[in-house]
Amino acid sequence: MSLELNDILMAAERLRPYAHRTPVLTNKSLNKQVDAEVFLKCENLQKVGAFKFRGACNAVFSLSDNEAARGVCTHSSGNHAAALALAASLRGIPAYIVMPDNAPLVKKNAVAGYGGLITFCEPTLEAREGTLDRIRLETGATVIHPYNDERVIAGQGTAVLELLADIPDLDVVIAPVGGGGLLSGTSIAATEIKKGIRVIAGEPEMADDAFRSMQAGEIIPSKNPKTIADGLLTSLGTLTFPIIQQRVEQIVTVSEAGIIESMKFIWERAKIIIEPSSAVAIGVLWEQKIDLSGLKVGVIVSGGNVDLEKLPWQP
Amino acid sequence: MSLELNDILMAAERLRPYAHRTPVLTNKSLNKQVDAEVFLKCENLQKVGAFKFRGACNAVFSLSDNEAARGVCTHSSGNHAAALALAASLRGIPAYIVMPDNAPLVKKNAVAGYGGLITFCEPTLEAREGTLDRIRLETGATVIHPYNDERVIAGQGTAVLELLADIPDLDVVIAPVGGGGLLSGTSIAATEIKKGIRVIAGEPEMADDAFRSMQAGEIIPSKNPKTIADGLLTSLGTLTFPIIQQRVEQIVTVSEAGIIESMKFIWERAKIIIEPSSAVAIGVLWEQKIDLSGLKVGVIVSGGNVDLEKLPWQP
Numbered sequence: 001m002s003l004e005l006n007d008i009l010m011a012a013e014r015l016r017p018y019a020h021r022t023p024v025l026t027n028k029s030l031n032k033q034v035d036a037e038v039f040l041k042c043e044n045l046q047k048v049g050a051f052k053f054r055g056a057c058n059a060v061f062s063l064s065d066n067e068a069a070r071g072v073c074t075h076s077s078g079n080h081a082a083a084l085a086l087a088a089s090l091r092g093i094p095a096y097i098v099m100p101d102n103a104p105l106v107k108k109n110a111v112a113g114y115g116g117l118i119t120f121c122e123p124t125l126e127a128r129e130g131t132l133d134r135i136r137l138e139t140g141a142t143v144i145h146p147y148n149d150e151r152v153i154a155g156q157g158t159a160v161l162e163l164l165a166d167i168p169d170l171d172v173v174i175a176p177v178g179g180g181g182l183l184s185g186t187s188i189a190a191t192e193i194k195k196g197i198r199v200i201a202g203e204p205e206m207a208d209d210a211f212r213s214m215q216a217g218e219i220i221p222s223k224n225p226k227t228i229a230d231g232l233l234t235s236l237g238t239l240t241f242p243i244i245q246q247r248v249e250q251i252v253t254v255s256e257a258g259i260i261e262s263m264k265f266i267w268e269r270a271k272i273i274i275e276p277s278s279a280v281a282i283g284v285l286w287e288q289k290i291d292l293s294g295l296k297v298g299v300i301v302s303g304g305n306v307d308l309e310k311l312p313w314q315p
Numbered sequence: 316m317s318l319e320l321n322d323i324l325m326a327a328e329r330l331r332p333y334a335h336r337t338p339v340l341t342n343k344s345l346n347k348q349v350d351a352e353v354f355l356k357c358e359n360l361q362k363v364g365a366f367k368f369r370g371a372c373n374a375v376f377s378l379s380d381n382e383a384a385r386g387v388c389t390h391s392s393g394n395h396a397a398a399l400a401l402a403a404s405l406r407g408i409p410a411y412i413v414m415p416d417n418a419p420l421v422k423k424n425a426v427a428g429y430g431g432l433i434t435f436c437e438p439t440l441e442a443r444e445g446t447l448d449r450i451r452l453e454t455g456a457t458v459i460h461p462y463n464d465e466r467v468i469a470g471q472g473t474a475v476l477e478l479l480a481d482i483p484d485l486d487v488v489i490a491p492v493g494g495g496g497l498l499s500g501t502s503i504a505a506t507e508i509k510k511g512i513r514v515i516a517g518e519p520e521m522a523d524d525a526f527r528s529m530q531a532g533e534i535i536p537s538k539n540p541k542t543i544a545d546g547l548l549t550s551l552g553t554l555t556f557p558i559i560q561q562r563v564e565q566i567v568t569v570s571e572a573g574i575i576e577s578m579k580f581i582w583e584r585a586k587i588i589i590e591p592s593s594a595v596a597i598g599v600l601w602e603q604k605i606d607l608s609g610l611k612v613g614v615i616v617s618g619g620n621v622d623l624e625k626l627p628w629q630p
Binding site for chain 2: 020049273304308309311313314
């Protein structure tokens with residue numbers, strides 16, 4: 001295990017000029033509803049609307065000038081692509097983004113809007129990886145994986161650093177888990193900064209590969225996950241899984257109804273827009289499968305990128 | 316004119332233990348869109364989801380113990396009713412709220428949820444005032460008007476105090492105007508704290524009584540206003556109008572389309588839920604009827620209480 005608290009502290013220095021220090025919000029109605037004292041670390045209010053900017057920014061600004069000059073590349077249709085495009089543009093270097101040609105228009109526009117150079121490909125993993133490999137060989141760009149990359153993990157860990165600086169006496173931190181970048185970075189930072197803090201993950205019941213991986217003691221890949229939390233479809237990575245095994249107390253699965261209900265509750269009461277993947281972390285409190293009553297619970301609200309034309313509570 | 320900066324400073328002390336110090340958010344996309352450096356003072360993230368809590372809280376905690384013991388009362392179907400109910404419950408005194416019986420269920424529930432004692436009446440001004448008068452006589456409760464009350468105006472002025480503490484070099488402050496409580500409090504605090512700061516109001520074109528009042532030099536009552544910005548239907552008050560005349564540079568009217576477009580833009584890009592009345596203030600920048608290019612502009616985002624089932628961009 002080579003990734004340490006110090007890497008996360010250095011990431012925090014590196015991204016300070018570029019990232020928002022996001023606010024921590026509290027809401028009495030939520031506290032009453034879930035019987036805990038909840039602190040929402042609002043990464044939905046981060047640049048590009050997601051914590052992903054932290055990891056991408058740390059990765060981009062970790063590169064040597066020589067490496068950076070050749071640019072960065074990744075395949076992603078989601079927040080990581082937009083985050084990498086913005087981080088690269090802030091360093092003044094190209095970001096080559098491979099996207100499946102069936103990606104939603106709003107995501108294509110977001111990446112293009114941040115100056116990302118998009119190459120479209122067929123919507124299969126083979127096509128995505130093949131296209132990325134070709135671009136990497138042609139350009140010499142550095143591949144920045146969305147989560148299985150120590151620079152990215154360290155960047156994601158900076159959100160909880162800020163949260164613990166604001167609210168030092170948290171008992172528990174909850175983050176959602178997809179590929180595990182946010183969760184592993186959060187777990188290192190939290191447990192190193194505050195001995196005894198409990199780190200818990202929320203995962204959709206309908207995409208519970210991390211839950212099953214923890215039980216099995218090995219990475220169980222995600223198979224045909226079907227959940228509204230479209231940021232959490234990926235499987236754990238070889239870097240993230242061991243960290244999670246070592247530092248995360250447990251992974252709690254959340255039903256689709258719990259995701260939608262808690263998402264709507266946060267919109268209505270806390271007046272912030274959170275995406276379904278963030279609601280998975282709230283959902284751990286919402287469904288009360290585990291007893292956190294009376295505790296001070298920090299939640300990493302991971303992002304706010306939602307299609308406002310298609311809300312899940314609409315007919 | 317008896318209301319002074321000192322009243323607002325005292326209000327700030329009075330409500331500090333109860334109100335959120337709301338965050339100030341910035342958004343690069345918004346800045347680019349409107350060609351200004353915008354600072355959003357997020358009163359949508361205030362308790363009860365609106366700045367109204369500040370005024371209600373200051374009024375309630377300004378009462379002597381004797382007055383307070385008899386409670387407070389008002390007629391309102393909006394944010395002021397919820398704000399007064401919460402403020403009263405924090406002081407442990409009754410809040411008698413007169414609401415028209417056709418008020419939306421969600422508003423009735425909000426007031427009841429904060430412990431307000433609701434009396435329903437016919438949806439006419441006569442019925443509302445008559446009912447309120449009867450309750451006042453029966454209970455001895457103090458009437459807290461939603462805006463034509465110095466304690467309320469002083470409370471509303473505390474939001475811009477915090478904004479200017481965070482961002483001292485603002486060139487302009489924009490607030491929406493309905494009855495003028497927020498605008499008058501904001502204008503006193505802003506112009507007293509920072510000489511030369513420009514205070515501008517946004518008002519719906521379809522409810523432009525304040526605009527016309529400024530032109531006429533006297534209060535022109537609102538007549539059948541029809542706007543999506545349902546928090547801005549009221550006419551100016553005898554206390555608020557002279558302050559606005561003295562301290563507000565101009566009132567800029569905003570079209571219904573401008574309100575809806577800027578509201579959706581803020582939801583999509585800034586990831587916060589704002590109500591149409593708040594979008595009226597953003598709309599001043601959005602429609603660029605006046606030139607604020609390159610300036611540092613603070614916007615009081617007044618509230619975030621919206622019916623999520625009925626969004627204006629839905630078919």
